[in-house]
Every structure is written in structure tokens, then in C-alpha cells.
Amino acid sequence: MADGEEDFSQLPLVDRFTHKNWKARQGGYVAAAKEFELTPDESDPAFRPFIQDSGLWKSAAGDSNVAAQQEGLAAICAFLKYGGVQAARSSRNYTLQAIYEKGLSSTRAQTKASALEAILLYIELDKSDPVIEELLPALSHKQPKVIAATLTAITAIFHNFGIKIVEPKAVLKSLPKVFGHADKNVRAEAQNLAVELYRWLKDAMKVIFWNDLKPVQQQDLEKLFEKVKEEPSPKQERLTRSQQAARATAPPPTAGGQEEPGEVDDEVEEPEEVNAFDLAEPVDVHSKIPADFHEMVGSTKWKERKDALDALFNILNTPRIKEGSFDDLVRVFAKCMKDANIAVVTVAANCVEKLALGLRKSFARYRSTIMSPMMERFKEKKQSVADALAAALDAVFASTSLNECLEETLSFIPNKNPNVKAETVKFLVRCLRTTRDVPSKEEQKRIAEAGTKLLTESTENLRTGGAEVLGTLMKIIGERAMNPYLDGLDDIRKAKVKEFFDTAEVKAKEKPKAAPAPAKATSAVGKKIVGGSKKPVARKPAPAATPVEDPAPLQPKPTAKGVPKPTGLARPGLAQPTGLKLGGLKKPAAGALPSPRRVISPPASTDGDEELGHPSPSKFGMGRGGLAGRPLARPVTAPLSPPAAAPVSAGISAMERAELEEFRAEKERLTGVADHLRSTNAKLTAEISELQNQNAQLIEDHTRDVLQIKAKETQLVRARGECDVLRAEVESVRKESERYKREVSRLGRESLGREREDMMRGRGIDDSSDTGIYEDSNLNTNTRYPANGTMNHPPRPTSTALHRTGSSASAQSGRAQSSTNIASASKARPQSGYTTHNRVDLSPSEEKENNGLGLDSLGTARRKISPPVMSNGASGRSSPQRPGYTAMSREASDSGVGNERSGAERPGAGNREPSAGTENWKRAAEVTSQLKARIEAMKARQGLTRH
Template sequence: MSDSQDFSALPLEERLGHKVWKVRLEAYEQAATKFSNSRNDHDECFRIFNEQGDLLKKAVTDSNVVAQESGLLLLLQYLKFGGNASNVLKLKNTGLISVLVEKGLSSSRAGTKSKTIECLLYIVEISSNGELVVEEILPFLDNRLPKLVSGCVTGLHAIVENFGCRVVQPNLILPKLPKLFAHADRNVRAETTKLTIELAKWMGDALENVLFPELKPVQQKDLTKAFAEVKGRIPEQIRLTRKQQIEIEKQKQQMADEEARLATGNPSNDIEMEDAEPSGQEAAFDPTDLLEPVDVISKLPSDLSNRISSTKWKERKEVLEEVYEILKKAVKPAPKDDYTDLFRIFSKCSKDANIQVVQLAANCVEILAKGLKGDFQRYRHLVLAPIIERTKEKKASLAEALSNALDAIFAVCSLPDILEDTLNGMKHKTPQVKISTTNYLKRCLASTTIYPTGNEINQIMSVSVKLLGDSQEPVRQAATEMIGTLMKITGERELNGFLEEVDDNRKLKVKKVFEEAKVNVKTNPSSVNAPQTKRPNIAASEPPRLNKPKSSMPSTSSTSKRTAPPSTSTNLKANNNNLGLSSSTIPSKRGATSPAKRPDEMLKASTIGRGLTGRSLTNSSIPSSNTKPESVTNQKDKEELEAFRRDKQNWLEKNKELTRRNEMLEHDNLNLKNENSSLLARLENVVKENSNTLLMLKQKDSQINRSSSDLENAKLKIRDLEQTIEMMKLQQKSYVSTQSPQIGSYGSIFHNNSTTSPPSNSDTSTTLGSTPASQTRVNSGELSNRVNRLSIDGTSQKENPESTYKFSSISRSRFTSPQRMVDNTNTFSNHAGKEHPDILSDDDSWRRAAEVTTQLKARIEKMKARSRSGLSNFQ
């Protein structure tokens, strides 16, 4: 196919899927240009892509990298000019977000990667739901390709940086951070650090409490330094979602309408104005709302009550330290649990004689107050008074702990909640309690945002003025600072009556504190009291507003410039009013485009061209008759509005309850999954241990079998040796009994020869030949001892190795075979016959010896046969 061929005549749909990448590239660029030039998001150019979502998916996953980048630009223009929530949902269902993350974020081309991130940001902006994109990114964090993991972390960082934690809940991201910090690739770790720092801007210390226990000390140190640089900065959402943009436009429109009504002198909708004000104020972001509630009660020591009642202060201190560590890790305690018993324990510890116990109890109260927030209200009365009572201690560390606990209590309460206990503390007989409590009230007044009531001001000043005359200067100074702070809220005029009897020097000090004090109350008494007097008279005073000079001045100026025909028409209208007809029919036509201006039009219509003579004498009765239907209408509107508000509140509460239940179920599901995985891991370990144990048992069994066989072999050897010994004993007895006379005489002859002269060579050989016969003369006692020394473990040999050696040598030399014994006997007989023929001269003796020898041979053969048959039977 030649390059000069023109494909522009083909339909756009066919060119988008063409096999030539240049054709696809031109189609992507052409479609993107049409998107940017479209009139609205319902333009015809979007129709084909709205109907066939796979076209955008194929463009994003184009095989050619240049065409792929143009495909991403096509998707970006589509989202920018034609995207809406329904279209984004369709794209998600087609799997476009997943392939966009996989193919775009892993690309090595900077343009492709940046366009992919911008597309993801537009998807979050249009859908107003960060989880829609985050849930698609998270599975790729476990991918083996470091480049893809790094790109996914970069995408998460961009989403959090632009939309913040208001749109993107970090609950899904936080569990992945420890694994990302332990990744082998340094780029992944670097991008994870950037993401974590961005989360720290929104979550603050709550992130450290959740993340740091799972990181290495070195990583904790590096992150602590990085967090210190961004600590204190107010997080700001850079990019708004479509939903937020619509809300801001509505607020601007409401403000413009209010300004227009105020400019015309008719602020007729005070109720709507009150409703609009809170909607324009953005609620303060609380990072703990992003965390899951923690069940603290179940983690407390089971013997807490017994140990806290111990007489030893060390045991009380140790158990409170355990409770403090548990509460410290629980950033968000479960608000639905009952902490009454726990706070009673803290109240009891606040009165303890040991200051370490008191300090730990104050720290625990501070942590729970910050964690429970508004739910702490019901436990306030249990701990506030004991803590105020204990402020008499002067130790710096304890005073600071008590002060922090009191501040944490007021942060979740209001001025009326703590005022009674605080005033009682200011009346305390101990000066230190007076000083600490007065300073506490000063801090509460400086931080409160609600103007105190007249009764509260009276209660505070009645006690404070007495403290100005106290005998101790620190008490007077504390009261001076507190009154000056209160004066900053109320103004000088409100408190001048209470300070009449105070000396001028003290008044000057109060005035100085008043000038330097800083408070958070934005409204003054006049602005607070004005709506209270004005709001009830809106309906009743609406008709008299027509007679105000401010509203009549424009009417007089307009009448001077009017010509005769308009004046006559207005006179007709006036006459109609005098006849009792409703004057609202004609102005309704003029004010149809702006209902808020209808009273002004009525005002102009009723005053144009009318002088004193044009007024009816019964004009005073008309407003009363006209206000009744208006007041009734306003009353009905108010009732309907209140009903709508109640329905809305009920719906919000139900929605909140369902959301909370859903979150609890998800949390339980996650816990069950974790528990299941841990049980599976434990099961695998148990199976491995069981297999190892079975192998060890088999090894032990084989060792036992080998030992048993060795033992049996040893027993057989011992039995053979015993049989041999018994056989030798019988042979020795029979031989000794038959040859004892000849051997005795030969022994005496041999003894005589050995003492007179050494034998010749022939004699030596004869003597050596007779040695076995002489060695066989062993008594039965010696043989018994040697048999007894035989054992399997060789104990006797170990104890006496010399005797073992002797026994072995003797047994080898003395226990000879029967044939050898016969030979020795013959040798002995020949030798004895040559030297002493008289010894063996008796034929009967020699014959008897031969018979005995034959019998011995027969016995030996029988015993051998018996032993062989026994061994064969045993085997």
C-alpha cells in the first residue's frame, strides 16, 4: 500500500480502527479537534464515542506509541468537553480506567505519562469520587514491574495533591504504604515518600500513629524530618470537583440575590439567608474521621479494677501506664462503647496521693477527650471537677498535664458546660486552685466562638470582681487577665457596671489586657441581639414598610419625571385599591421574572402619582386585611419548610447510620479476611511441623530398630561366648581329672630341670610344645570371674583395661581347640615317655586318656550342632 493513498474519505469509525497507524493517528487528531470546537457536551461529535466506549479504550491501548499518545489526547479532550458522570461510569464499566493505568502510567514517554495522569484527574473531577480511580490503581501496586508501581504511586500522589483527603479517602491507601516503603526499587520508595508527605498535610499526627509502627526506625526518622517541614500548614484543595463547582456557583448566586434584596431595601427572606450561610462555610477537616474506630475496652487489662485498687502505688502506676499505651495507639476510640467505668477510675486516680498516678490519669483523660470529641460530653461531669480540684499541685509536669486535660475537655464542650465547675474552682480556698482555674477560664473565653449570655456574664463577673480584691497578687493578676479577655468579647460598656467599685489602678490593668487580648468571637452583642428583635416581626411589619421614608423617596422622584398617562394609570390603580380590590394582580405581571422584587413593584405602583388627596381615608384598615393572607401563607411556608428540614435531617441521619453500618461491615469483612489469612498461615505452619515431626519419629524408629538389632547380636555373641566357656570348663575338668597324676609328676621333673640347667634346643621345643597343656590348667573360679566380666557395654573393660588385655591374651593361648589339645597331649606323652618312662608305663592309663579324648571330641561336636540349631531357630 503506497503512502500517497488518501484515507480521508473513509468514515471516522473505520479510520479509528484502521490497520495503518498513521491513519489512526489522523483520526485521533481530527476527533480531538472536533471535541475542542464542540458547542456543548451533547454535540453530534460525541455521539459515536458515547455509544461505543470501546473506541476510546482501543485508542488508549494503541500498539504504536505515537498514536497511543494521540489517543490519550483524544480521551483527555473527550473528558474535558463532553464528559459527565454517566459517561465516566460507562467508561469504567468497559475497563478503560484499568488499561489506562496499566498502559499509560508504565510508559517511558513523558508526554504519555502526563496525559494519563491528567485523564485520571478529570475522571475524579467529573465523578466527584476519588475511590473510583484509586480502587483501579491499587491492584497494580503489587505488580512485579517497578516502573508500573512507581507510575501508580505518582498517579496517587497527583490525585491526593489536587483533590486532598476530602475527595480521596486515604483508608484504601494507608495499608499499602508499609509494603511500598519496603520495595526494592528506590524510585518506588521515593514516590511513596512524596505521597506520604502529601497525606501528612491532611492527616497530621494521626498518620504517624497509624503508619510508624510498621516502618523501620531509619524510615521513621526520615519521615519525621519531612513531616516537620509541612507541619502547621493548612491543607488546601487545588482542584474542585464538578459537584463542588456547582455548589459554589449556587452560593455565589444566593449571595448576589441577597445583595440585590438588600440594595432594594427589602431583605424579605431572612430564613433562607440563615440557611444559606452555613452551606457556604466549609466544615473544618478532621483527620481522625478518615480512620477506623478502635475497640479500646476489649484491649484494657482484665484485672484493671483490682490493680487500680491496690495499696501499692507502683502497681497502680504500672496498670495506668499500660492503659495509657493502649489509649495512645487508639487515635479514634469507638464512640459507641461505654467508657463510664473507665472515667470513674480516672476520677478516682485524680485524687490519688501519688502525683505520678494523677499525671497518668490526666494524660489518659486528654487522649480520650480528643478521640471521642462530641461523644465525650456525657463523661465530662465525672472528671472535670476532680481535675480542677487537683490543680493545687505546683509541680511543673503535673500542672502541665492537668492543664492539657482541661483544654482538651473544653475543646469538645462549650462554655456553659464547664462554667459551673470552673466558678466553683475560682471560689476554692486554696490560692493555687484559684489561679489555675481563673487562667483556665481565660483560655476558654479566648478560644470560644459563641458569645456568652447575659446570665453567664453576670456569674463570671460576680466571682471575678471578688478575686480582684484578693490578698495575693497572683490571684488578682489572673482575675485581671480573665476580665480583660471577657471585656474584649463583650465590650467596655457591658462590664463598666461591675467595675465601679474597683480601684483605678486595677481598671487600667484590665484596660491594658483588654487592648492586647485576642479572641475568636466574631460577632458583637449588637449583631447578636438585632436578629432576635427583628425576626419575629417580619410578617407583621411587612405592610408598614411601605411607608418608610427610604422606600418613598424613589417613588417621589419617579413621579416628578412621569408623564400624564402613567400618572392616570396609577390613579386608576389607586382607586382600585380604595375600592378594596387586590393590588397584587397588576404588579404580578411586572414582577414575574423576579419574585424577590415584587414588594418593590407594589410599592411603586401604590405611590406613583398619588398625593395626600389621593390617599383613601380607610387606608389604615387595608394593611391589616392584606397581611392576613400573607401571614397565613408565610406560616404555611414555614411549616412546610420545617417539615422538609425534618425530613432532610431524618434522611441524613438514616444515610449516616447506613454508611456507618456499611463501614462497620467492611471493617469486619477486612478483619475476617485478615484472620482467615493468619489462620491459613498458621495451618500451613502446623502441617509443616507435623510433617517434620513424622520424619523425626521415623528416624527415631529406625534408630531404635538398629539399636534393637545390635542388642540382639550382642546377646547372641555373649551366648556363644558363654557356651564356649562352659565347653572349655567341661574339657578342662575331664582333662585335669584324667591327667592330674602324670602332669603333677611331670611338673616336678620340669621344675627340677629348670632349676639345674637351661634346656637344650630339643628340650626347648618340647617345653614350648607342652606350654598349651600347662596353660589349660585354670581353676573354675577364675573362669567364672572372667565370664562375669563379659557385658554388652564393656563396663568391666573400661574400668580395668589391663585385666581385659590379660584375659584376651590368656583366652587366646589357653582356650585352644580339642584337636590342638590332643596334639598337646600326645606331645606331652612322648616327652614324658622319653624323660621318665616310668610315668606312662601303665597301658590302662594311656588307654583311658585316649577314651576321654574321644568322648570330649564327641561332646564338642554335639554342642556345636546344638548351638547351630538354636541359631537357626532364633533367626
């Protein structure tokens, strides 16, 4: 083994890369990485063998041994890091497939990290498109872990480089496929990638893949998007080599003086906007327009015109439209603006909006054709039409500029129609808010004049619109530039304009021009001071010229805390002049211009401070003011006397400058923190408001539910009470009914007993005579027949209740007739005497039915008679299941109604008078009516009559 290891170390790196022994390969990878780190530049000969034979890195990235693979990926990272662009371009096509198949899905953390770093290095060194093209096929791999690892790598690519370096369109098109994968890990990584893309693209990303997702997936993504919606816009975290080189060669922000920091700030304040138009593919709509479109849109029926425009709207409703010739189509829209039907006008305006949004800048050439007809149509009073026209005009303005649209817009403001005037003013305000170009001086003047005229209108909305126009224009050009246009206005109108100025939000602001005049004046003064003095004066103030020029660029930016300090450092030279009692010298002290000129102007003095302290009268002359020349000479001695303080001032100025930069950086950081806190506060406030609304809604629902429950409980208690009352009433009625039944039964038995005795006495039949018993199973009765065996069929009971029961009054009244019938029957049937005792038990429903047929309670009670008399003289009761017919019903059938039928069956019955049965019926009906009246009276007395 020792000899083998020695042999491995002696082999060339290329041979060790292809060796069969994994330890040899591992050692070769480690040695190559160390050799790459020691190279001085990218052109070192150590890279040449691996650039010429880039296939070596394919085996290194996908080594079969996991330990060797880890070192192989580390060697690839070193090769890319130190080999530069040539190393990346030569090896990219060989290594990426092995990296995402075996490197990204490895179980070793170091291997996965090296694989991801290699992918990021490929993008950093060259371009991102070839890398993305190599990674996208991995999303169709048969192993889910490879797909999930690749999605993680793509997410890291966008997180580090952003959408400016990496084109997201191809990745967005592949998202629906991975969202429909069966593996949950793949779907989870797809969600992470979608959220990362949403940070950069926001809602613009939805135009490509959103409709291909399921509704459940869309809802899940919306919940994830809500969490990152309020986050600040992401920034590129990793720069490419070209960006690193550009930053390294760029001058520092403060090296170019005062104007360069402003330029850097402008670049930061204007991020590129990414929208659906930039991501969508252009669609050719010309081929989709129906052949009969122009015929249909020119029809005399408004319904056909509207249908044609609706179909065209569906065709134009796409994020991006392929460029072509749309002159005929725009002329049709302009003609539709004059249509009498407002539905046609609305749909035509919607079509104009979609066409302008789909063409963007290419729609600018059609603006002159369609803009004026749309603004003329503002005369329509219906708000839906005005909204559609306003949206279409906004889309048209987005494809053009303020300079192109201003002329026509201002021409419609003096229109006689108030609706046209009001909507035009609103459109002008929207143009000023959304334009990115600052109006020229002439345009500013025209806009201001139009707004000033609107302030004198008679209607409130026009006056408010004029104030809003002026306030928005003031926000663009500034208060100072707006003052000349507001001079003639009163304070109330100025206050109104100031309100709109405070609340206006614009995208274009006029940049104030830098004023380098103070710096040049100060440096010129320094030069004059130096040039005007002799040897001792000229040499000493020379170093002081640097601190005078250095603080000058800091004077226009009084934002930092350290700005007052340089002015304090400049005061020692001017302390004495400002401290003089001569009032005339205090004003020149700020500019430092008059005093030095007067002091240093005499060149005759060569003895220094002594001669300067006593100037000759011939030098200054009496024309200068006589005594005024003496105090002017003394202030110069103070700034020239301590020349050694100038280098100290220069050192302090440099320190202050560094401190100022620190303060600026701290201010920017605090501003960012404040913006973040402000956005977080706004988000939390919105959440609190939403939760409060939900809480109020829940309280309201709870209160409504409680009231409903209480109402139901009240109804239930009331129903229970009514039920108890009804039960008591029913029980009372039942008891009273039982009592009445017993009373009626008792009265019936007494009357029937008396009738029976009378009948028996009238017939002359002895109860003790022998009789035969015949049981009729059909009628459920026990009937006696003569003992001689002669059996005559008994009369059949009729269906009339009176035949079964009969009243006592009718029985007594027809007693004579009954005796006659019995006598006749005894002649036909000698020694035949039969009595029938039946017991009838009826239910309350049957009693009620019988009462409805004309029977009274007494008749019902008569059915409940004593048991029939048996042949042996014993008495008994018939079975309740076999109700029998009473003897009274037999007598009634023989004496009354049944006479007609019995007469027909028996000979000799037709000789009887037919009027007897009719008279018995009338008397029975009268008795029944009397009994009913008595029973109703008894119920009324007992309180049982129900209403």
C-alpha cells in the same frame, strides 16, 4: 496506500478503533476527538456508541503504537470533557489500568500529559474513591517506572483537589511499602507525595504510617517537612463539576446587599481542621483491658494500683477509640482522684486524658462523673499533679462545650483552697480561649461577675487571673459589650484588663449585627421628597431615588478609599442649606430629615418655584414660628432645581462601586502578601536567632579549645625545661662519679701496692720463682701453683664483698696473722708461693648494690687493681668478662673470715684463736663507716647530695 487511506476514512469510527492498521486507529482517534468537540451537549448521539461499548477506550489507552496511543489518550480526554458524568462512569473501569501501565510511564511528554489529564478528569466529573482504588494496585507493579509514574499522578491529584475531595487515608497506608522499595526513583516520588500530603494534613498524617518507617527515613522526611511547615495552608486549585455548578448558580457577593459578603468571609475564615482523630481507625480497647484490672486497681498496695493504671494507659494511648460503655472505667478514675498516693492520681489523670481524646464527642456523657473530682484534687500542691489534671480537664472540655462546663467551673472559683481557686481560674481562661461558641448574655454576666470578684483577692496570681478572664471575655464579646461590667473598676484594673484584651487569642468572636436602618431611612426620605411635590417635582427627583438607595449599603463599610466620594456626590443637593447663616439648619443637613418635611409639606402651591418662594401665612401659620417659615422654603429650591444631575450621580456611583470592589480585592491581596511576608520575616528572624546562638556556641568552644591548647603548650615547655635541668644534673653527677671512681681507684692501687710488697716480704717469696699457671674456668681467675706438681685447691671465695676487696686498713692490721697463715701454708705446701691479681669491672648498679651491702667506694676501687703477674714475669690484665679475685681477698680469706672454713678443710687449723676473725670484722666495719662518712662529706661539699 492511497486506496487504503480512503477506505480508512470511509469506515465507521467504531470499526476504525478496532482496525489492525495503526494508521486507521490513529485516524479514528483524531476524528472522534473532533466529533466530540462539535457536540452541543452531553446527550448528543455521538457519545452513545462509546458509552455502550466502553471497552473501545481500553485499546485506545493502551495502543501498541506510541503515535496512535498519543492520539487515543487525547480522544479519551475529549470524550470525558464533553461526555460528562455518564462518559466517566462507563469508561473508568476499562481505561485506568491501561493509562497507568502505558500512559503515565510513556517516554512521550504529550502522552504522559494526556494520561494525567484523563485521570484528573475522572475525579473532576464523578468521585475520587474509585480512581484511587484503581491506582493503588499500581504501587505493587513489578516495573519500578510504573510505580514512580503512579506516585507522581497521585501527588498531582492531591495538589489539584486537596484532601476534601480525595480521601488520603488509603494512600497514607500504602506509603511505608513504597518507602521500602529498592528503586531510588520510587522512593523519591514517595517523598514528594509525603511532602504534598504534609501540606494538607501537617502532623496528623504521622499517626497512620510514621512508625512503620525507618529512623533514617523519618529524619529525611522531617528535613523536608521543615521547608514547607511555614507555608500558608494550600487551597484547592481545581474544582469538580458539582463545585463549578454550585459556583455558577450562586449569586455574586454584592447582589444580596450588605450581609452576603460577610457570610462568604465567615466561610473562608473557618477552614476544616484535619487531625489524627479524623484519619485514624477506631480501636476496640474493651477487649484489651485485663480481666483482673478492677481487682488490681482496688488493691491496698499503691504499687499494684499504679501498675494496673499504667497498663491501662498503654491500652488507651491510641488516636481513636471505638465507642462503647466506659461508665465503670470512669467511676474508677473518679475514685482514683481521691487516692492518697499522688503517683496513682497522676496516672489516672493521664488515662482520663487519653480516653477523652480518643472518644471526643462521645465522652461528653461522662463529664459530670469525672470533672468535679478532678477539680477537687487541684488542692495538691505538687505541680506535676496539677499539670496532669489540667491536661485531662482540657481534653474533657474539648469533648463538651462551654455551656456544659461553665456551671461546675464557676462553682469552684470561690473555693477556700487557694490552689483549687487558682487552677480553676486558669482552666476557665483556657476554656474561653478555645471555645467556638460565644457565651450567652447570662453566661457573660456570670463570667464577668466572677472575674470582677477575683480582682479584689489578696494574692497577686488570683488578681491577675481575674483580669485575664475579663480581658479574654472582652476579646470575645467586644469592648462595647464589656463596658457595663467594667464601670465600677478603677483605672489601674481597667488598664490591666485592657492589656490581657490586647494579647488574648480566641477562636470565638461575637459578630456585630448589621445595621440597615440608615439605608432604609435614606430611601424613605427620598420617597417622601418625591411624594410631597407636584408634577414638576414628582417627575424630576424620581431618578434620584436610585442613587440615594445605592450608596446606602456602602456606608457601614468605610474601609475602602472610595467611600468618601459617594458622600461628596450627595452634597450638591445640600450645599446651599449647609451654607446658610441660620445655625439651626446645619444639624438637620446630615440626616436630611427635618428640612424636606417642612418644605414639601404644603401641597397648595402649583406654580413651581415661584409659589414655593412665597408661602402664604395661612398655610404655615404663626404657630410655626413666624419668620422661621421663610428661610425653610429656600433650601428646597437648590436640590429640586437641578434634577438633571441625578442620572450623573447614579453613573458615578456605579463607577465608584466598581472601584471600591477593586480596592477591596487589592486590599485582600495586599493583606495576603503582608501575612506571607510577616510569616517569612518571623521564620527568618527565628533562623537568625538560631544562627546567632550557634555562632556564640562556636566562639565559646573555640575560645575554650585555644585556652586548652595554650595550657598544654605551657605544660610542655615547662616539662621540657625540667627535663633539660634534670639532664644537666644527671650529666654533672655522672662526671663527678667518674672523677670519684678514678680517685678511689688511684688510692686503691697505691694501698694495694704497699700491701703487696709487705706481704711478699713477709712470705719471703721471690717474684721470679717458677710457678705453674692454673686457669680456673669457673672462677675466671689466674692462680699460681707450685712447680712440683702438687696442687691444693685454693680457698673458695665467699659471697661477702669484703673477701673480694677488703680495705687497706684491715689488711695492715691483720698483717701479722696473715704472716702466720702464710707460714703454715708454706709448711703444708713447700716452695709454693702464689699471688693472684684479679681485675674486677662492675657496673654502676653493681656498685650501688655493693654499697648497700656495706662496701665503700674504696673497696670498689680496690677491685680495679693492676693486672696479675704472669709466670714469666710479665704483667697483663684479665679479660673484663672474667673478673678475678684480688690477692687481698685471698689473704682476707686465709687470715680473716675464711679461717674457719679453711681450718675445717685443712688439718691443724682448729688450733687458731677464733677471736681473730671477729676482731678483723669489727675493724673492717669501722674503716668502712669512716670511708662512707668521708665520701658523704665530699659529696656535700661539691653539692651532689640530692634531697
